[in-house]
Amino acid sequence: FSAHLSLLQSASVLGLYGLNLVAVIVAMIPAFWVMGWRRTAIVAGAMLPLVA
Incomplete structure (x- = not known):
């Protein structure tokens, strides 16, 4: 269950990062x-290293 939660958390972080990038x-x-x-x-x- 904890692994499932961590997967969800990482997915939401990636989702937020993706939305920010878009x-x-x-x-x-x-x-x-x-x-x-x-x-x-x-x-x-020039901005790419700052964002990533």
Whole structure:
């Protein structure tokens, strides 16, 4: 039972992390158009270690 609870807990943490990541990507979509694909990719690459 405790193993089941820990699995549920890890799944919810992964779910929250996934939702957060989706929210960040959705928030960045306008930046792709404003700054251009290449510059936004550089910024995203720089942010990736901070997020992960």
